[in-house]
Amino acid sequence: MSQPCAASTCTHTLRDTETDTGQQLCTPCVHTIRRWLASIPNTLVVLAASTHRETTGSPVRSGTRTPDGPGRGDTLNILGPWAAGTVHDPHGDQTGHPPIAATLYGWVQLLSEEQRYLNPPATVSETALAAWLDRHLERAARQPWAGEMHAELREMMGRVWHITSTRPITRAVTRPCPRCDGLTLTRTDGDLYVRCSECETSWTEAELAADAGRRAAAAA
């Protein structure tokens, strides 16, 4: 029986090794979340810098909001304030966008509540929450809400990238796909996998090298 990956943006069917462990998300999607979480510390530096930049040099503009583009308001929004007691809101009844820390805390709280022996991090900074979620991500990926978590973190990263203009870049890989032979492989900055948009497969560098070796041997 084939079970699709729970991420709404993913068309992978889970492999036996994934369903055996109860994974709801495919391994490439889990790695994508790891990449997002790993980028949080750097992201904070960039966001803090953009807040600083926009508060200096224009002392007479107090009380005004810049109407064009993502401005200081968006940056301050995404950095907080928030309360650690915020109730998790899976149905999106909250208005506005929650700050990074509130989004991360929601999933940390949910997982630590469901797994009684897991204690949430002592500090609830963005970095500490991201590190905690990364440490327990395999367990989180087995929960029925894993797809929802993927969607919410993806949306959060989209807002971050909008402000920092640091969206990871995807480039074409000029070699055929090992599965479908299409010239449809791409690599995204920081992604462990090269992915085929045609047959929806993901490949490690080692797998691609092995395929290149086979092709070279066949052509000789």
Ligand SMILES: [Zn+2]
């Ligand atoms: Zn997936």
Ligand SMILES: [Zn+2]
């Ligand atoms: Zn392919």
